[in-house]
Structures are given as C-alpha cells and as structure tokens.
Amino acid sequence: MNGQGWAEIALTLAVTVALAWPLGIYMARVWQGEKTWLDPVLKPVERLVYAGCGVKPDKGQNWIAYAMSFLAFSVASFVVLYLILRFQNFLPLNPQGFPGCSPDLAFNTAISFITNTNWQSYVPETTLSTFSQMAGLTSHNFLSAAAGIAVAAALARAFAANRSENLGDFWVDLTRISLYILLPFSIVIALVFVALGEPQTLAANAIAHTVEGGKQTIALFPVASQEAIKQFGTNGGGLFNVNSAHPFENPNAITNFIEIVIMNVLSYACAVAFGRIVLARKDARALVAVMAIFVFTAAAVVYAAETQPAPALVAAHADASVNMEGKEVRFGAPSTAIWVAATTGASDGGVNAMHDSFMPLAGGMAMFMIQLGEIVPGGVGSGLYGMIVLALIAVFVAGLMVGRTPEYLGKKVEAREVKYAMLAVLILTVSILGFAGVAAVVPVALKGLANPGPHGLSEILYAYSSATGNNGSAFAGLSANTPYWNATLGVAMLLGRFAYAIPVLAIAGSMAMKPKLGATAGTFPTDGPLFIGLLIGVILIMGGLQYFPALALGPIVEHFQVLNAVAAAR
Amino acid sequence: MFAQIRPAIVATLFFTLLLGVIYPLVITGIAHVAFPAQAGGSLIRDAKGQVIGSSLIAQNFAKPQYLHPRPSAAGNDGYDASNSSGSNLGPLNPDLAKRIAKDTAGLQSEGAGPVPADAVTTSGSGLDPDISPANAHRQAARVAAARGVPVGEVERAIAANTTDAWLGIFGQPHVNVLKTNLALDAAAPARPTPPAS
Numbered sequence: 011m012n013g014q015g016w017a018e019i020a021l022t023l024a025v026t027v028a029l030a031w032p033l034g035i036y037m038a039r040v041w042q043g044e045k046t047w048l049d050p051v052l053k054p055v056e057r058l059v060y061a062g063c064g065v066k067p068d069k070g071q072n073w074i075a076y077a078m079s080f081l082a083f084s085v086a087s088f089v090v091l092y093l094i095l096r097f098q099n100f101l102p103l104n105p106q107g108f109p110g111c112s113p114d115l116a117f118n119t120a121i122s123f124i125t126n127t128n129w130q131s132y133v134p135e136t137t138l139s140t141f142s143q144m145a146g147l148t149s150h151n152f153l154s155a156a157a158g159i160a161v162a163a164a165l166a167r168a169f170a171a172n173r174s175e176n177l178g179d180f181w182v183d184l185t186r187i188s189l190y191i192l193l194p195f196s197i198v199i200a201l202v203f204v205a206l207g208e209p210q211t212l213a214a215n216a217i218a219h220t221v222e223g224g225k226q227t228i229a230l231f232p233v234a235s236q237e238a239i240k241q242f243g244t245n246g247g248g249l250f251n252v253n254s255a256h257p258f259e260n261p262n263a264i265t266n267f268i269e270i271v272i273m274n275v276l277s278y279a280c281a282v283a284f285g286r287i288v289l290a291r292k293d294a295r296a297l298v299a300v301m302a303i304f305v306f307t308a309a310a311v312v313y314a315a316e317t318q319p320a321p322a323l324v325a326a327h328a329d330a331s332v333n334m335e336g337k338e339v340r341f342g343a344p345s346t347a348i349w350v351a352a353t354t355g356a357s358d359g360g361v362n363a364m365h366d367s368f369m370p371l372a373g374g375m376a377m378f379m380i381q382l383g384e385i386v387p388g389g390v391g392s393g394l395y396g397m398i399v400l401a402l403i404a405v406f407v408a409g410l411m412v413g414r415t416p417e418y419l420g421k422k423v424e425a426r427e428v429k430y431a432m433l434a435v436l437i438l439t440v441s442i443l444g445f446a447g448v449a450a451v452v453p454v455a456l457k458g459l460a461n462p463g464p465h466g467l468s469e470i471l472y473a474y475s476s477a478t479g480n481n482g483s484a485f486a487g488l489s490a491n492t493p494y495w496n497a498t499l500g501v502a503m504l505l506g507r508f509a510y511a512i513p514v515l516a517i518a519g520s521m522a523m524k525p526k527l528g529a530t531a532g533t534f535p536t537d538g539p540l541f542i543g544l545l546i547g548v549i550l551i552m553g554g555l556q557y558f559p560a561l562a563l564g565p566i567v568e569h570f571q572v573l574n575a576v577a578a579a580r
Numbered sequence: 581m582f583a584q585i586r587p588a589i590v591a592t593l594f595f596t597l598l599l600g601v602i603y604p605l606v607i608t609g610i611a612h613v614a615f616p617a618q619a620g621g622s623l624i625r626d627a628k629g630q631v632i633g634s635s636l637i638a639q640n641f642a643k644p645q646y647l648h649p650r651p652s653a654a655g656n657d658g659y660d661a662s663n664s665s666g667s668n669l670g671p672l673n674p675d676l677a678k679r680i681a682k683d684t685a686g687l688q689s690e691g692a693g694p695v696p697a698d699a700v701t702t703s704g705s706g707l708d709p710d711i712s713p714a715n716a717h718r719q720a721a722r723v724a725a726a727r728g729v730p731v732g733e734v735e736r737a738i739a740a741n742t743t744d745a746w747l748g749i750f751g752q753p754h755v756n757v758l759k760t761n762l763a764l765d766a767a768a769p770a771r772p773t774p775p776a777s
Contacts, residue, residue: 014745014748014749017749018749018750018751021749021750022750055598059590059591059594062590062594063586063587063590063591064586064587064590065587075583075584078584079584079587079588082584082585082587082588083584083587083588083591083592085588086588086589086591086592087592090592090593090596133663133665135662135663135664136662136663144600144601144604145596145600145601146600148599148600148603148604149595149596149598149599149600149601150600152595152599153592153595153599181587181591184591185591188595188599193598193599193603196603197603197606197607200607201607201610201611201614204607204611204614204615204618204619205614205615205618206618207618207622207636208618209618209619209620209621209622210607210608210611210612210618210619211608211611211612211619211620211621212608213620215662216620216621216623216631216634217631218623218631218632218633218634218639218661219630219631219632220632220633220639220640221632221633221639221641221646221758221761221762221765222639222640222641222642222643222646224639224640226633226637226639226659226660226661227660227661227662228621228623228633228634228637228661228662229661229662229663230620230621232604232607232608234607234611234619235603235604235607235608236604239599250664250705251663251664251665252664252665252666252704252705252706252707255664255666255703255704255705256664256705256707257636257637257705257707257708257709258621258636258637261622261636262743262746262751263745263746263750263751263752264746264750266750266751267746267750320671320697321671321672321677322671322676322677322680322681323680323697323700323701325677325680325681326677326680326681326683326684326685326695326700327684327688327694327695328680328684328694328695328696328697328699328700329693329694329695329696329697329714330697331697332697333671333697333701334697334698334701334703335666335667335669335671335676335701335702336666336667336668336701336702336703336704337701337703337704338703338704338705338708338710339650339698339703339708339710339711339712339752339754340708340710340743340751340752340754341751341752342751342752345750345751345752361704362704363666363704364666364667364668364704366666366668366669366670367666367667367668367669367670367671367676368671369671370671460668460669461668461669461670461673462673463672465670465671465672465673468670485668486666486668487668487669487670568670568671568672571672572671572672575672
C-alpha cells in the first residue's frame with residue numbers, strides 16, 4: 011500500500027460523488043417532465059413513442075397500474091431477447107456463423123439482461139453474434155436501467171405526494187429516462203472510449219501474423235457503444251469473457267477511471283434527484299454519505315487484502331508485494347480495489363480483475379458488498395429504492411426504542427410499510443442462502459466448481475449472491491453454463507429484481523395516499539450523523555449478519571488457511 | 581393488464597431499433613471517420629501492410645531476443661485473442677502453487693533480486709499487453725546478450741515504451757511488450773537465432 015494508491019481510491023470516489031450533484035439536478039428535471047436543452051431534438055421522438063404506445067402522458071397511474079406496466083414491459087423484453095438469442099443463426103450480422111443459444115442459456119441470459127444483472131454464463135466472443143450483442147444486449151442495457159430508475163422516480167413522487175394515488179406513468183418515465191439521460195450521455199462516453207482505444211467495428215475479427223511467426227485471431231466487436239451503457243446503467247455485461255479486464259474493454263488508466271466514475275454516478279444522482287423532488291435535500295445527502303462510506307471502506311479492505319503476501323508467490327520466493335494473479339499490470343492493486351468496491355456496491359458486476367483469484371478477504375468483501383442488498387450505492391434506481399427500504403426499517407427501529415410512530419420525510423411509517431420492507435429484504439436472504447445451501451449438496455451443481463475446499467463454497471455463495479443482488483460479477487472459475495446453474499440462477503435473478511421492486515411499489519402506493527406532515531419536535535431527524543450511524547448499523551445487521559455463518563465457512567476460514575500457508579512457506 | 585400489452589410491445593420494438601441498432605451503428609460510423617485506428621482494434625501492420633498484432637493485445641514471445649509477456653490463461657495454449665480468460669485459480673489452489681514455483685525457478689537466474697510477481701502470474705484477461713518496469717529491466721540483460729547489443733540500447737527501447745501512472749496517480753507504470761520488441765527489431769534487426777547447444 012502507498013500514498014499513490016490511497017490518493018487514487020479517494021479521488022475516484024470524490025469525483026464520482028461530486029459529479030452526481032449536477033447529474034441529479036438534471037435528472038430531477040427529467041423525472042418531473044420539465045424542459046431540457048435537448049427538447050428540440052428529442053421532444054418529437056418522445057411524442058412519437060407516446061403515440062405509438064397509445065399513452066396519454068399526463069394521465070398518471072396508481073401503484074398497481076405502474077407495477078403492471080413494469081411487469082408487462084419486462085415480459086415483452088424477455089420474449090424478444092430470448093428469441094434473438096435462440097435464433098441468432100437466422101438473423102443478420104453473424105459473421106462467425108455461431109449457432110443459436112441453447113434453451114437454458116437463452117433463458118438465463120434473457121433474464122440476466124432484463125433484470126439489469128448481466129450475469130454471463132457463456133463466453134461471449136465464442137457464443138454471441140454481433141447482432142445479438144447489439145440489438146439483443148446493448149438495447150437491454152439501456153432499458154433495464156431505465157426501468158429501474160423509473161421505479162425510483164415513482165417512489166420519489168410517492169414521498170412528495172399529499173393524499174394522492176398518482177405515481178406518474180411508467181411508459182413516460184421509461185421513455186424520458188432512456189431518451190434524455192441514458193442515450194445522450196452514452197453517445198458522448200462511447201466516442202470518448204473510441205478515442206481512448208476501444209474498438210468499434212462490425213468486423214468479426216482480425217487475423218494477425220505475429221512477430222515470432224504464429225497466427226493470432228483477434229476477436230472484435232462494436233465495443234465502445236456497449237461499454238458506455240454497460241457502465242453508465244450499472245449493467246456490467248461485457249463483450250468479452252473477462253469483461254473490463256480485457257484491454258479492448260478497458261485499455262488504460264483513463265478509461266478505467268471513467269468506467270468507475272460512470273458506473274456509480276447515476277446511482278448517487280438518483281438519491282440527489284429524490285432529495286430535490288421530495289424537498290428533502292439534506293436527507294438525501296445523508297443517504298449519499300452512507301453509500302460513500304461503505305464504498306470507501308470496501309475499497310480500503312480490498313486494497314489492504316490484495317497487498318498481503320500471496321502464499322504461492324511466497325513459497326516460490328518471488329516478489330509477493332501484490333497478488334498479481336488475475337490482475338492487469340496497467341491497473342495493479344489500487345485501481346482494482348476501487349473498481350471492486352464500486353462494482354459490487356453498485357450491482358454493476360463488470361470486473362477489471364478476476365475475483366476468483368483474489369485473496370480471501372478481498373473476495374469476501376466483494377461478496378459482502380453484494381449481500382448488503384446492492385444499495386451502497388446500488389444499481390441505477392434500484393440502489394436508491396433499496397436504500398429507502400432500509401431507511402424505513404431504520405426509522406422503525408428508532409421508533410420502537412421510544413414508543414412513537416416513526417416518520418420518514420413527512421410520511422408516517424406504519425405496520426403495512428414495514429411489513430413490505432421486511433418482505434423485500436428477506437426475499438434476498440431466502441434466495442441467496444436457500445439456493446446456495448441446496449447447491450452445496452447437489453452433485454450436479456458441485457460439478458461446476460473450479461477450486462477445492464472453502465474456496466469452492468465461496469464460488470457457490472458468490473454466484474447466488476451475485477444473481478439475487480442483480481450484480482452479475484462472478485468467481486468466474488465456476489462453470490455455470492449447465493441447465494442446473496442456468497435455471498436456478500435465472501430464478502434467483504427474477505426474485506432479486508421483481509420480488510423486491512413490487513413490494514417497493516406497494517410501499518410507494520401506500521405512502522402516496524398518506525398526508526404529508528410537517529416536522530415536529532418529536533420527529534427523529536433523518537439528515538444528521540445520528541441517523542447516518544443508525545442506518546449504517548441497520549444495513550450491517552440486516553444485510554451483513556444474516557450471511558456471517560456462511561461467510562465464516564468460506565472466505566473467513568480460507569483467510570486463516572492463507573495465513574498458515576504463508577507462515578509455513580517462510 | 582390488457583391495457584399494458586400494446587405499450588409493452590411497441591416500446592420494446594421501438595427501443596430495440598433505436599438503442600440496439602441505430603445507436604451502435606451511428607457510433608460505429610462516427611468512430612470510423614474520426615478514430616479509424618482505434619475503432620479497428622489498434623492494429624499494427626508491417627511494411628507490406630500485413631497485420632502483425634494489436635498494440636493492446638498480448639502475443640506470445642518465447643525467443644531470448646525479445647521481451648517476454650506475462651503467462652497467459654487465454655485459450656488452450658495461451659494468448660488466444662478470441663477466447664480471453666484468467667486462470668481463476670484461488671490463492672490456495674495447489675495448481676497455482678505448482679505453476680508459480682515452476683515458472684519462478686526458470687526465471688531465477690535471469691537477473692538479480694526476486695522475480696517480479698507479474699512475470700509469474702497470469703493476468704485477468706490472459707491478453708495483458710504490458711509488463712511491469714521491474715520485469716522489463718530484469719529481462720534486459722538477456723535480450724541484449726541475445727542481440728549482441730549493449731544493455732543500454734535495450735533499456736532505451738523499454739523507456740520509450742513505458743507509460744507512467746496517469747497524472748502520477750491513476751493506474752500503474754507499465755511497459756508495452758509488442759511495441760518494445762518492434763522498436764528493438766527496428767533499431768537492430770535480430771540475428772538469426774543461434775542453433776541450440
């Protein structure tokens with residue numbers, strides 16, 4: 011560890027949070043349907059979509075109609091994407107002549123991309139055609155992100171409302187978020203990425219005759235256009251098997267910095283926009299502070315763990331100052347550490363190093379960040395609504411201590427909302443621990459493991475945490491492209507997305523109907539250090555403690571084995 | 581529910597066309613006009629115009645007169661640029677310990693001091709085009725001897741292809757292997773490899 015490394019981690023986080031403010035202010039305007047400077051170009055497109063959809067933009071929806079629209083859109087997306095993947099051999103732009111995906115792989119991948127998870131059971135460069143990557147995956151990188159942000163916008167309107175049932179219109183939110191936020195920024199970012207070295211071509215590959223007389227087939231894709239929205243929409247599904255560790259997806263330190271910043275900035279910006287619409291800017295600032303504290307702590311733990319001596323290097327008497335297995339030289343430990351914290355905290359799931367080869371505490375920290383519920387800062391939209399769920403539980407706990415009905419942002423929090431909040435939180439635990447428990451004893455699942463011992467358990471636990479949390483990163487040694495893994499991980503992704511978002515919309519519906527109250531002397535302040543501390547505690551207990559026994563059998567026991575191995579080798 | 585079927589279908593198809601077809605094609609078009617080299621994969625061509633590799637992608641070098649890249653887990657034989665992969669071996673995996681012990685033993689005599697970690701570990705991508713400056717300097721004597729040139733000449737080629745941390749803060753210094761080797765060949769064409777003794 012050194013000063014440069016700490017400076018890189020701190021500066022990357024600081025720039026991300028700073029940029030979230032202007033972006034959040036702009037996003038609040040988009041959520042509210044206000045004028046933007048892109049109106050002259052985009053307003054006609056927006057009107058065209060409404061006309062085609064038969065939507066009256068000013069009508070508004072109650073929570074049930076909003077949730078139904080969200081589900082209907084997800085079903086339609088699933089069907090179209092499934093068909094594209096399954097029948098890519100009959101579609102254009104398949105220069106390598108890849109066959110259609112198997113039914114279980116197409117099922118898993120379609121769910122993966124409509125739920126903003128982007129778990130990849132397959133090796134993209136040997137499986138997917140250029141058309142599947144573009145029309146199939148790039149488009150759902152936008153749409154699943156827009157759908158998540160839409161739910162957050164609905165929740166913001168619910169807290170701002172006074173005895174109303176109108177949460178806005180899902181189709182309007184989806185359209186405006188895609189057109190005014192995701193698309194224009196992605197265009198700019200994609201062109202910057204090309205300038206910095208990322209390929210953008212429809213050619214399938216280049217054949218090189220190498221200096222020493224070999225032949226090398228270099229796979230190519232329209233990389234930059236997907237890379238931009240992959241990170242900006244906390245998607246994380248790469249064009250290549252190794253994701254942003256691949257030099258074409260992440261050629262240098264500058265692209266690495268930009269990719270980290272854009273994979274978190276929208277999630278923080280959602281909190282900022284929420285604060286402006288609910289007229290609770292200080293409360294939103296407290297939420298951002300909680301998010302940033304977790305990300306910095308996680309980065310510090312990973313940085314410290316990855317600069318501990320790795321047993322294999324010590325035993326061979328090689329330089330053991332950094333665990334370089336699975337890392338790229340241009341990034342090293344600090345760039346990897348802040349990336350890991352950002353990607354696992356944000357449900358992005360893109361990686362710039364192989365998590366499977368991390369030291370146990372670094373891999374464990376990555377898993378722990380996912381298990382906290384993908385709320386620090388979480389996926390775009392989904393992070394914010396997950397954080398609000400935890401904030402409701404936090405004020406409920408505080409209310410229990412003093413025997414007073416708790417309030418949050420001027421809304422009374424009553425039994426109904428707390429039940430929905432707990433339902434959402436518990437779904438994650440049931441899915442992660444339930445599926446992992448079964449997989450740990452089912453032979454057909456165990457065949458996929460790449461590493462023996464506690465590390466194998468970590469591979470299982472990580473996979474279901476990642477799928478349920480809609481993260482998508484992996485301990486990639488796991489061979490997950492089998493019917494068992496594809497099916498169970500697909501179901502885990504569905505639970506993590508919809509069994510969470512629907513209770514959130516129910517909370518929104520219930521909150522919107524309540525009167526908006528002013529703060530009184532008895533109101534627990536939710537914008538100060540006391541609340542920040544309480545919320546951190548609740549997140550650690552709700553997210554963290556439930557998984558502690560499982561983590562103790564995986565990364566924690568492996569950590570002590572590593573200490574033993576290093577001591578023995580010296 | 582029925583009221584949502586039409587918008588669901590229309591929105592999915594419209595946005596698939598806009599975001600999945602028009603957006604990437606427009607970016608591709610602009611990229612090919614504005615940044616043709618990068619858009620095509622940063623390919624390097626020889627004097628005859630034949631592609632010899634990409635400056636961003638590792639290719640294997642085993643001969644003594646060249647800098648050697650990091651070990652690679654991509655594809656069956658390594659350096660497969662159509663099948664990127666890390667080793668995904670956990671820190672306690674016996675296969676990892678065996679591989680690192682074997683590779684380190686082979687490099688121990690090449691220079692002074694401990695073998696740099698990046699010289700005996702596989703990268704995340706299996707296609708890492710770079711090595712650490714310490715790794716490059718440790719190989720310089722071997723490269724110079726094989727070429728029959730002073731070490732200083734090799735060091736100059738290494739220095740010319742070293743990239744420092746961005747702004748002194750972001751990322752780590754690294755040496756591009758392919759570009760260094762091409763610079764060496766351009767400065768002093770390698771003698772034919774002497775027959776193995």
